[in-house]
Amino acid sequence: MIRFEKVTKTYPGTAAPALDQVSIDVEKGEFVFLVGASGSGKSTALRLILRETRPSAGRVHVAGKEINRLAAWKVPRLRRQIGTVFQDFRLLQTKTVHENVAFALQVTGHSPKEIRTLVPETLELVGLDDKGGRMPDELSGGEQQRVALARAYVGRPMILIADEPTGNLDPSSSVGIMKLLDRINRVGTTVLMATHDHGIVDQMRKRVIELDHGAVVRDQAQGVYGFSH
């Protein structure tokens, strides 16, 4: 589903590469944690998958396509297959919960009929079916992140990318978000999550890929956060 072949990314004006000959293979339906110190290259790896940036060398394949060679007009179609969740929620503050989730479908050309079915179904999945009329600032952080997750998942993407999704949440809200990511993964969605949260990684016991100065230093099934190497 996601394959990096000796991917190197050097940003202009920097000497050391952000990613250095990284090879990763993630199968459909896997749940993978991406860990590593700040600056180790996690966000760069996620941005490459979304084609928000391009590799300096090597190849990135997503859903069977080498995305560096994808024509610009096909990039929106690629991104429709990838849901994204970030640490800072990124909700539209002037829209209700329902509108935030519906908007993701409107901009990707879904029909009103699909929107009428998918939005309530997804709000129910994240436990917010009674809060569709609220504004984001009337919700707790944990609830806002559940809205962001509903928005990421409402189009039923093949891949869900989460960059520090629990970074701004208290432990119990974090557990709630992880339960939802686990559920979404169990129905076949490939999940890739960058995190600094030791507790969550240790509890979930999923595959762990660790980056250090842009290199993969560990790729471990059912891993824990810290590993002496």
Ligand SMILES: Nc1ncnc2c1ncn2[C@@H]1O[C@H](COP(=O)(O)OP(=O)(O)OP(=O)(O)O)[C@@H](O)[C@H]1O
């Ligand atoms: N747009 C950019 N221009 C120049 N250098 C960049 C850019 N984005 C990232 N970098 C550099 O690339 C390296 C990897 O950064 P990246 O953001 O991928 O790390 P990260 O592991 O996601 O860090 P964090 O955990 O702090 O989010 C760092 O040295 C960073 O300074």
